[in-house]
Amino acid sequence: MKGYLLLISNVIILIYEVHGCPEKCLCHPPSKTVDCKNRGLVDIPSHLPSETQILLLQNNHIWRINQSAFTGAPWLKILELSNNSITSLASGAFQGLRYLQVLNLTKNLIHYVENKTFSSLPQLKELDLSSNRILSLPETLGKNTGNITLLSVKHNKLQKMERVLLESLPNLKVVLFKDNPWQCNCNVFGLKLWLESFLYRGGISDGIICSTPENRKGKDLLKVPYEMYGVCPATAAHVTLASFHHHTSEHRNSLKHAHHNEHGDSSHSDCEPKPKSRPVNLRHAIATVVITGVVCGIVCLMMLAAAVYGCAYAAITAKYHKEHLAPAIEQGSPEEKEPFDSSLA
Template identity: 55%
Template sequence: MTYHKPSFKGTAMKGDWLWLSGVLLLLHGVGSCPEQCLCHAPTKAVDCSRQGLKGIPSEMPPGTQILHLQHNQIGDIPTSAFIRTPFLRTLDLSNNALFTLAPGAFVGLAHLRVLNLTQNFLHSLESQVFQSLPQLQELDLSLNNIEELPKFKGETLSHLSRLIIQRNQLQQVPRAHLASLPSLRTLFFKDNLWKCTCHLLDLKLWLESFVYKGGITDGVICSAPNIWKGKDLLKIPYELYNPCHPLLGKEEANQTQPSGTAQQDPPLPGQPQEQVVKSPSNCEFKPKARPVNLRHAITTVVITGVVCGIVCLMMLVAAVYGCTYAAIMAKGHREPSSHTNEPRRPEEEKGPQDPSLA
């Protein structure tokens, strides 16, 4: 029986090939870091901040989890711009020149948790922008020019717990847009152009429930009307919204109604239909408590003061008249008594002469 010595030549060559392939892949991963960025392999972070970038870098380490793109000149984010970084968890795009976001700008970021879009030039956001971010927990949209908040879908943003929309151009936010976020715990939207009219009543009611359940908010500070400028919406008495009660429960009807059309109420008998047309945008409640009572109080004080002044003047006149009359009467009583006390004349003392003596 012949014994053959095992040959390790093929095994060694195969091992060398695997080692070489691993080295090449490692070199390829290191070389994929953009030239203007700093890549930190242990933390899987890529820092491209303050580099004057005008677009998203095309090459990026595939295992990147943290990406810093703040303080650049990025003007737009095209569709699937981050398709090469599927494991991204934190994305910072603050202090750029973003005007719009494509509906599919964040496609592929299924693991993203923190998105910072602070201090850009965003005017509006489409509702589909955040649909591809199911794990998003924090969204910062502060310091933009956003006039209307998109309707978030709870099934997509079910983990969103922190929303920041401070210093924008918001005047109102429909209650349904926020109620669709089941995990929301922190909501900051100070320094907006809040118009505290009837259309903000639903937001007031939702905020009261949100705070009662332990939510954190910095409050809605009114910018209009002037009577409530600088006031916190939560501190405005609920009774002042009594004129707005007919609008409650009509949100669904307003959503189905075409935009730009006026809301109509059923006409009263004998009243022309065009006289009952109401414009939701011009709906403003009329406060009836504090301002009206203040005017009534001032009017009452003025009238009371005038009446008291007249009464006091009449009393003074009466007192002067009484004193004068008393003085005249006293003088009149003194004059007759002075005549009776005068000495009698001799003729009067002698009396009448007796005719018999004559």
């Protein structure tokens, strides 16, 4: 038995010598995990075992990711890089990780993300960018990021987010926005429309709380009425509104008419609300009028159908009497006519 255990230990040692385990890290072959957390590392460790699927690098001082950092671990599925000092992400930082599913980059110093950063991650499902210093995000996270189901950008410095970015993630189920200095002006109008549609489809979100302008500070973006955006330029509000199925054309025209009457200039730099905004329940009133009109139309159609049916029935009845009953009366028997004739005599 001792000889058997010795043989197994020698085999394990041989495996480590062949595949290698990074210095200061712990390798767990059964779970294919390399544990390098809390090691004071400043770079991604080299000589990672090629079969590694889980790499734990949190709580270090890593400040950059070279393009070839992970080429030695092509089967990686979970990459934990939280609580480091990463300031930026190069477009090829995750090159070769075509099987990566979970990427955690929370609690770093990232302030900018390029639009091709995650293009080499076609299987990515969870992307956590929370607790960084991100000022803005590109219009796309990459051409192969359609499988992302969870996106977290909370605790950053985002003031807006392009609607096209969120629309490029068709499988998104959870998106986290909180604790960002969101500007609830014309620039966030498209995001508001997308978020409403996302929640309607069953998506999960922690919501967007406005930071500016001052009169909307602390308010939930979803509760800011559409009428408050009546002063926005056509390209920012009315054109977007035209593509959203919840709003009727009459509503759009009324907002546009009010905008041109009360403001000679069609543009407004900070998109402040009008002094006398329309009531919040205007949409409900329009919906009520539309529904009432439809019901009245149906009732009128039913009455018209009944009238047509009555007229047709009367015409058929009259024709029947004319063709069958009248000849019978005119050709009656002499006995039936005799009392009438005798009375005349």
